[in-house]
Amino acid sequence: MIQLAAPFTEEKIRSLKVGDMVEISGVIFTGRDAVHKWLYEGNEPPVSLRDGIIYHCGPVVMKKKGQWVVTAAGPTTSTREEPYQATIIEKHGVRAVIGKGGMGEKTRQACQKFGCVYLHAVGGAAQVLAEAIKKVRTVYMLEKFGSPEAIWELEVENFPVVVTIDSHGNSLHKDIEAESAQNLSKLMQQIGKPAAAK
């Protein structure tokens, strides 16, 4: 297990490799569809994202005794942000993106060029991930975008993820897709043939 603690410097990010199991401690920012489109259109973020981490997540946040508390916070599917992500990584100096399901070629290239990684959280693990969020620092654009789409500034401790796109041009998604496609084609060829021929 690799510990990734703030500040998230380019050096630390570049040292991560595809397949690494990582626990993050520090500040992360949620951002999903509305935020990505808005930044892509050239608007300035209300808080600097330089050397920061964006989490593709629409958390369930409740106000308890005047304090914001995150009660569920699993990742959402990242591919929806594929058209925007590379530009945002470049322009705002984002060092890591957390999500699920992986991202495409443009993001992989941006990670390599600008020193960023894609970190895969376990989809559906809303309670485990909410437990790793220790504090809601503040929220931006709550009125404009609504709670799930707002930018929540969260303090996390030992937030568990796996590196699936690193800053050296590697993508676990690409590798597993190619490997499983090969396995599938072998299996497909065997289907319908007599057992002796296998």
Add this chain to the structure above:
Amino acid sequence: MTSSQQKKLQEAFVEIVRKTSAELPQDVVDAVIEGLEREAKESRGEYALKIIQKNIELAKKKSQPLCQDTGSILFYIHYPRKLDSELLTKLVKKAVVSATKKGFLRQNSVDSLTGENNGTNVGPGTPTLHLEPWKKDHIEVKLMLKGGGCENVGAQYSLPDARIGAGRDLYGVKKCILDAVQQAQGKGCGPGVLGVIVGGDRATGYLASKEQFLRKMRDKNPNPVLSKLEEECLQEANQLGIGPMGFGGKTTLMGVKIGALNRLPASFFVSVSYMCWAFRRQGAKLSTQGKIQKWLY
């Protein structure tokens, strides 16, 4: 039905929703643990399954949604003939509104034309109710909550299918099933379970494919042909190497459930529904007075 009887029934429905959202049935938990034991120590697949296992325990302990996407709400209800089905429908909908207010369900029902969300989970098509009268004098309620990620990767094939070289026979069916698993990788949160229907029309095939999820994970298909096909598909899908969450590994699927419906001579559909690891399914035997007599899973 007296108003206190109605109130009791509604409360029982809310409890069924709560339990379904927060607690996976034991047969699914067992399958997750089997997957965990199968994966190599210190591997990414084992890591994902350990987090999944911890999440299952935590959600149950906290009585909170296991996954924030509480999904499509699918009720399967049998009821005594003397009960009024319209009244039952009304009570179920009221229970859904109440369970949403209590936070067991996310506000998950969106107007497809305006994008508006009234926050109640009740609207055209939601929740989905399948009501059937029967001769017994108790009510049986089964409920599934099926998340959007896994719903999006369902697939329907019309045979013959030239792309995957699938003809109109059981070999062709198997090719469809394996192709669907390959296409779903990374998107439906794995390891998953497949519900498959061979035949039917486009609507009945999908409908019945979801009903396959009402079966227990380790049951045996009474039809020996389908039973064999289920075992083969499970074993072969787990040779693809996709693994938990698409991280690579041995556990790509936890189960395959297959049924068959008659078809038109001109049609040969294979309908595949994918259920994520957050396989939320519960059921209860209820008295008409609203008392939960027995949990079914």
